Amino acid sequence: MPSTPRLTNLYCKLIFEGEEQFSAVIIEATIPPVVTVEYPEPGTCRVTLRALLNMHPGPLYVQDGIIREVTVEPGEAVVSFTISLDAAVRATLVVTEGVPSRVVLRFSRRPLQEFYRDKLIVLDPGHGGSDGGWRGPVNLRERDMAWKTARALAQVLEGLKARVIWTRAEQENPSWEERLLKVTTDTFCFISIHEHGAGDTGLRGTAVLYNPACRGNEELAAKVLERIVARVKIPSRGVMADGELARLGEIPGLKLEPVVITDWVDEGLLRNPYFHQKVALATAVGVKQYFQRGK
Amino acid sequence: MYYKIPIRTHIITENEDIVALTRKYSEGIAAPGDIICLAESVVAISQGRAVLPETVRPGRLARFLSRFPGKDGSLATPPAMQLAIEEVGTARILAGCAAAAVGRVFKKKGLFYIVAGRQLALIDDIAGTMHPYERHIVLGPKNPGRLVRAIKKATGAEAVIADVNDKGCVDILGITKKGYRQAVIEALKDNPFGNEDEQTPIVILKRRKTKS
Ligand SMILES: [Zn+2]
Numbered sequence: 001m002p003s004t005p006r007l008t009n010l011y012c013k014l015i016f017e018g019e020e021q022f023s024a025v026i027i028e029a030t031i032p033p034v035v036t037v038e039y040p041e042p043g044t045c046r047v048t049l050r051a052l053l054n055m056h057p058g059p060l061y062v063q064d065g066i067i068r069e070v071t072v073e074p075g076e077a078v079v080s081f082t083i084s085l086d087a088a089v090r091a092t093l094v095v096t097e098g099v100p101s102r103v104v105l106r107f108s109r110r111p112l113q114e115f116y117r118d119k120l121i122v123l124d125p126g127h128g129g130s131d132g133g134w135r136g137p138v139n140l141r142e143r144d145m146a147w148k149t150a151r152a153l154a155q156v157l158e159g160l161k162a163r164v165i166w167t168r169a170e171q172e173n174p175s176w177e178e179r180l181l182k183v184t185t186d187t188f189c190f191i192s193i194h195e196h197g198a199g200d201t202g203l204r205g206t207a208v209l210y211n212p213a214c215r216g217n218e219e220l221a222a223k224v225l226e227r228i229v230a231r232v233k234i235p236s237r238g239v240m241a242d243g244e245l246a247r248l249g250e251i252p253g254l255k256l257e258p259v260v261i262t263d264w265v266d267e268g269l270l271r272n273p274y275f276h277q278k279v280a281l282a283t284a285v286g287v288k289q290y291f292q293r294g295k
Numbered sequence: 296m297y298y299k300i301p302i303r304t305h306i307i308t309e310n311e312d313i314v315a316l317t318r319k320y321s322e323g324i325a326a327p328g329d330i331i332c333l334a335e336s337v338v339a340i341s342q343g344r345a346v347l348p349e350t351v352r353p354g355r356l357a358r359f360l361s362r363f364p365g366k367d368g369s370l371a372t373p374p375a376m377q378l379a380i381e382e383v384g385t386a387r388i389l390a391g392c393a394a395a396a397v398g399r400v401f402k403k404k405g406l407f408y409i410v411a412g413r414q415l416a417l418i419d420d421i422a423g424t425m426h427p428y429e430r431h432i433v434l435g436p437k438n439p440g441r442l443v444r445a446i447k448k449a450t451g452a453e454a455v456i457a458d459v460n461d462k463g464c465v466d467i468l469g470i471t472k473k474g475y476r477q478a479v480i481e482a483l484k485d486n487p488f489g490n491e492d493e494q495t496p497i498v499i500l501k502r503r504k505t506k507s
Contacts (some may be wrong), residue, residue: 006323009303009495030300030324054320055303056494099298099501138361138371202349264372265348 005033005051007079008100010070012062014109021109021159023066025083025091028100035095035103042088047081047105063227065112065285086289087111109160115288116160119188123166125150126194129173134197136267145270146193149258152280153191160284162188180247189287190253192245195261195270196237204263205235209242211253216290221254224286228258231282232275234266256283296503297478300324301487301495309343313442318449320497325452330475330500333446334488335417335458335468336428337496338436345431348374356380360392375418375432382434383412391415417458417466439469447471452499455479459486 009028014021025047033049040046057072057079068084083091083105091105125146127133133142147170154164167179183190196207206228210221221239229236237257245253258279259266269275302320307313317331325331339345353361353373361376370376380388391411398406408416417435436442439456446454456469457479465480482500489495 008324009301011303011489028301052323054322054324056305058305100300268372 003031004077005029005031005049005101006054007033007049007051008055010055010060010072010081012060012064012067012070014064015106016159021113022106023062023064023109024107025067025070025081025105027081027103029103030100032095032097032101033103035093037091037093037105039090043085045083045085045091045105045107047083047103049079049081049103050077051079052077053079061230063231063285064281065288066107066109112284112288113160115292116157116162116284119162120184120186121157121162121164122182122187122190123150123154123164124179124182124190124192125166125168126192127173128168129171131173134195134261136261136270137264138267140261140267140270142195142197142261145195145258145261145276148270149256149276149279150193152276153193153283156277156280156284176244176247183248183251187251190245190248190251191283192253192255194255194257195259196257197262198260199262202263203237203260204266205229205237205260206232207237207240207257209240209245209255209257211245211248211251212241212243213246213249214252217252217254220252220287220290223290224254224256224283227282227286227289228256228279231278232258232269234259234269297330297482297500298503299482299487300499300501301489302497302499303495304337304497306494307337307341307496309340309345311341313338313341314445314449317446317454317497321450321452321499324501325450325499327451328453328502330453330455330479331446331450332455332457332479332483332488332498332500334496335436335439335456335466336433338439338442338456339417339433340428342437344434344436345428346374346378346434348372348432351377351432353377354380356385356388360388370415370418372432378432378434379411379415379418382415382418387411417468436468441469443469443471457483459483459488 007029011026013024015024029051033051036048038046053074057074060070062069066086068086071082073080089107091107094104096102127143135141157164165182167182168174208221208225210217218239225239242255245255259269261267304320321331351374357377357380358373361373370379388411391407394410395407414435443454443456453471458466463484465483487498
C-alpha cells in the first residue's frame with residue numbers, strides 16, 4: 001500500500017468499561033497517520049492528521065451529552081477535525097496498527113454521570129395491561145411501545161447513576177392517581193411516555209408535553225424536543241401544556257409522544273430498535289442541557 | 296484473506312453515477328486483486344428505486360395481503376405490498392401467498408419469496424434503510440451484474456453488489472469473479488456497510504500479503 005495514509009471513515013461510539021463511560025471519536029486510515037491534538041479553547045478539541053482524504057468530509061452530528069459535533073477540514077496533505085464538546089474534557093489518544101488503522105480519541109463521560117448521579121427519576125410508561133392505548137395501522141400498540149422506550153430510557157439513566165422508579169410493571173395499568181403516588185418530594189423529574197393517535201389524518205412527528213405548574217418546564221420540553229427531533233430526524237409537533245402533569249406541582253414533568261402511532265410511516269419507525277435508544281439518549285441529553293444552561 | 300476497509304460516503308441520492316463515485320472513493324486504495332463491495336440499497340437508490348410510500352396507492356389486494364407476511368419483515372405495509380405486486384404481477388404474488396400458506400402447514404419457511412420472486416426479498420420496507428431514505432420503500436437494484444463489470448473496468452479491482460441483513464445473511468446480487476463468493480460472504484457477515492448512524496455503503500476488501 002502507498003506510504004501516505006488515506007482516511008476512510010469517521011464515527012463516534014459510546015464505550016462502557018465497568019462503571020466508566022467514554023464518548024469516542026474514531027478516525028480510520030489505511031496506515032497509521034501522524035496525529036496532533038490541541039485544545040484551542042475549553043470545549044473544543046482539534047485533531048490534525050497528515051493524510052489524504054478518501055472519505056466524505058461532511059460533519060458528523062453526535063449530541064451524546066459530551067460530544068456535540070465533529071467537523072472535517074481538508075487541507076494540503078493534512079486533514080483537521082474539530083470536535084465540539086458539552087464539557088471541558090480532554091481526550092486520551094490511541095492509534096492502533098492494522099488495516100484499517102484506528103485513531104481513537106476517548107472523552108470521559110464523567111460530567112454527564114456527575115449530573116445524574118443519585119437523581120431520582122420517575123418513569124411512567126402509559127397504559128398497560130388490558131389498556132393497549134392507540135393501535136398502529138399494522139399491529140403495534142402504544143402500551144408496548146411506551147414500555148420499550150421507557151426501558152431504553154431507564155438503561156441510559158441507570159448507566160449515568162440516576163435512580164429510576166417505575167409507575168407500573170409491564171402488565172399493570174394503574175390509575176393516574178396511583179401513578180402519582182410514586183412521586184416523592186425528592187423526585188428530580190417525572191417522565192411519562194405515550195404515543196399520539198389521530199385516526200387516519202396523516203399527522204406525524206414528535207411532541208413533548210410539560211407541567212405548566214412548574215416554572216421553566218416549557219423550555220425544558222423545548223430542549224428535549226429539539227434533541228429528539230434532531231436525533232431521529234422526524235417532524236416536530238411542538239410542545240404543549242398538559243393538565244394531568246400540572247398535578248405534579250413544583251416537580252418538573254414531561255410527557256413524551258415520540259410518534260403519531262396511527263400514521264403507518266411513524267409506526268414503521270417504532271419497529272427499529274435503535275429508534276427507542278435514540279429517543280432515550282436524546283431525552284437524557286436534553287434534560288441535562290436544560291438544567292446546565294448558562295453554566 | 297482480506298482486510299476490511301469501510302468508506303464513509305456522502306448520502307447517495309437518485310441519478311448519481313455509482314461507477315464514478317465508487318472510483319472516486321476507492322482511489323489509491325483498491326488495486327487489482329482487491330474487491331470493492333457495494334451495499335445493494337445504495338445502488339438501488341442511485342437508480343431511483345426508492346419510493347415514498349405516500350405516493351403509492353395501495354389497492355384492495357395489497358391492503359388485504361399485507362396483513363399476512365411476517366410483521367417485522369418487509370411487505371408488512373400496504374404500499375410495500377402494492378409495489379411488490381407491481382414488480383412481479385398479481386399472479387405470482389398470489390402463487391407466493393398460496394405457497395406460504397402450504398408452507399405454514401408443513402412448517403417450511405421462505406416459500407413466499409421462492410415462488411413470488413427472490414427480488415421481493417430485497418424490498419426494504421420503511422425503517423429498513425438509512426437516513427434520509429428511512430421513510431422510503433427501497434426496491435432491489437436493476438442490472439447488478441452489468442454494474443459490477445463496469446466498476447471493475449473503471450477501477451481494476453473486482454466488484455460485488457450485496458445485501459446484508461441484520462441477522463448476518465449475505466446475499467450476493469452481482470460479482471465479477473465467482474470464485475471469490477465464499478470469501479466475500481465471510482467478510483460481509485458482520486455487516487461492515489454499517490447501520491443507523493454509520494454511512495459506509497462501500498467496503499474495500501484488501502488482499503492480505505501472504506508471508507513467503
Ligand atoms: Zn396514551
